Amino acid sequence: MKLFGAILEEELRASSQLKTLAAETVLMQTNSYIRSIPVVLSGSMRVMREDEDGREILLYYIKPGESCIMSFLAGIHEDTSKVRLVVEEDAEVLMLPVAKASEWIKTYPEWAEFIFKLYHKRFEELLDVINAVAFQKLDDRIFTLLKRKASVYGSNEFSITHQQLAEELGTTREVVSRLLKQMEKQQLITLSRNKITLNTAL
Template identity: 55%
Template sequence: MEPLEQITEFKTSPELIGKLYEYCIRKEYKAGSVVLNENTHIRAIPIVTKGTLRVIRMEEDGREILLYYINAGESCIMSFLGGLHNETSKVKAEVEEDAEILFLPMDKVSLFIKEYPQWLDYIFRLYHKRFEELLEIVNAIAFKRVDERLLNLLQKKSELIQSKTIQITHEQLANELGTARVVVSRLLKQLEENSIVQLGRNKISLM
């Protein structure tokens, strides 16, 4: 089954799927590639058909915090809202795993909203999911200890790649959590001492 046919909202509209394949531009990206930068104009919205993206918010001092992941079959709701209102991007999107992405030009996005209720259902579902994920981020920052957030992040990454071993540096984890590298290194050492993780060179294995 083709990627778009697997999206629940699109299954009842072969015409919409056909139009998406007709108008979208297909691109492939390697892990680590930047798909969207902050403060850039949004000309098209991405629909991920393979791989995973991570959406990050950056502060002026260079610190980052992970907002959410975009998996296969999903799009970036921040790109959708920004492009629809002719605004620049407020986030950065990077490739977590090698990805294939379909880019739908913004003029077609507006057209599809008017002509295909399934497209609007798709956007609303994504908006609801991202809103819940951002609430989780706010809750974690406000009420959870950094060690809890670190372990949750490692578990989420493990689920995404379907592997207990994660290739990542302490610096990258610190950036995604919005904290200092020395804090992450100290907490990882504690997790290792408690037999929760095993540390290697630029990799971490969940026990």
Template identity: 45%
Template sequence: MIPESFRRNFEPALQELLDNETFAISLDKGEVLLDQGAFITHIPIVLDGRLKVSQTDDDGHELFLYFIEPLESCVMTYTCCDGEAKSKIRAVAETDSEVMMIPKEKLETLMGFRTWRSFMMNAFRERFAELIDVLNSIAFTQLDQRLIKYLKEKAGGQSSISITHQAIAEDLNSSREVISRLLKQLESQGKVSLGRNHIELKK
């Protein structure tokens, strides 16, 4: 159930612990794993698929933060494990996904293992870097560049994406018209080709 590539990182005792104390769930595309304001009871680690993490501020603006890809975990949940912390973020399945769930009571035990701490610290580091990256890109990068980056990320290796201009606009905090125009621009530059509900990345 836990992929070997992931287990390998840990010593046998920890592997066994993970085998016994965690379980996996399947999420359908669009299903909400963790809602903002909900109590955190488990730490999720994505086994397959992709989660989209976002945050909605007081004024109802939804801010897309990042994707959680396979073998990554949601660092926000780690920090919420002592106390009855509520989640500050929302995690939704972007595609059908498999997620390994670790009950939060088990975290203390896991933290006893050096390799687990190392895994966790790594997760923190990467997520921090990612957040700073998003920040940078919002602060300095023009929308067309952000759009390209978003498309590549979203494609994740594939060359074709199924999404509406409206949905992109929401993720990038822009408006549909602007995204449509930028996409046209990218098309005329030969960087993408467009279809209804469909974007093809070129080269």
């Protein structure tokens, strides 16, 4: 997957370490120091916020051609990560040293534009998360998350457990299971073992 112009693309490939990661691999833990930032070539990753009790909530997904702006910001300020980064689908990732990522802001305008656009996109996604938690009912949040996952996977049918949904929403498996059954009765979704199908168009 080509992301940039020839010169920057060559520099990116030469400066980064290519990693192939299986789904559910934890690439970055909360409170860890960041030496490299991921640039996703294929597959996807999810960015989770974790509290002191281990409860989590999904912040956003990283798709091909994107990176994690929160990792970048923490890295250039020599701060620890405030999020946990988990592979959603099997992924190929370029791990770019933070020093290079910071240096290129000044030397490559297209890299600076890439970072600024990413910052803007993530800011809007975080506002969506805040609005959902503050103003949406949980069943609406579940359905919104299912649609986001369908978009990430490029399919209305995908594998996921009720426990994973609960963790990404910051609630319990029992509550999620009850609401999913209600949604199935409304014919919004079809449930099968560790799999959900959305009965609506992407």
